[in-house]
Amino acid sequence: MMKEFKEFALRGNVLDLAVGVIIGAAFGSIVTSLVDDIMMPAIGILMGGVNFSSLSFTFHDATIKYGVFIQTVFDFLIVAFSIFLFIRIINNRLRKKKEEEPAVEEIDTKEELLMEIRDLLKKNNNI
Template structure:
């Protein structure tokens, strides 16, 4: 059982996934810190609150904390933009697939016609 587990863990896809999850977790903390410590105070200059998570309003005794939601939206947009940049860069670096031929060239069409004519002559 240990050998099977070792073989499973040592496969490339599992290791790549583990590295991706760890880096993604660290990146999420970095983006959250960016939002809380830089973007939040900048927006706080306009909202009179330095902490976005504390922004809220009440209706009939129910408290709606829209600031935390706003902070999560900002985090999502930053992460989505970074992922977009990474995918775009990787797509540009990957080799392009050769385009499928549009059709037979003039020479191929002529040779095909000659072949068909010769086959027809041999049948007669």
């Protein structure tokens, strides 16, 4: 069982996934800081200092903090949009690099043999 686990854990896909999760968590911290420290104060100024997290109402003995939910949804939308922009910029740069690279046409050995047969048939038909 340990041998199977070792094979599973050391497979390339699992290691790639682990690295992706770690980098994703670190990137999440960066995006959260971007939202909390840069974007939200600017949006707060534009919206006249509105902070949704203070909105609530009391029902019997329970306090329903619906403003925190609204603020969390708003934060999520900003984070999602930030990630979208980041990925879009990266994809555009990668796409430009691929377009700049000259396309090298690779001919499969089977295709090469078929082309030789075609050329021989053409040559024999002309005789």
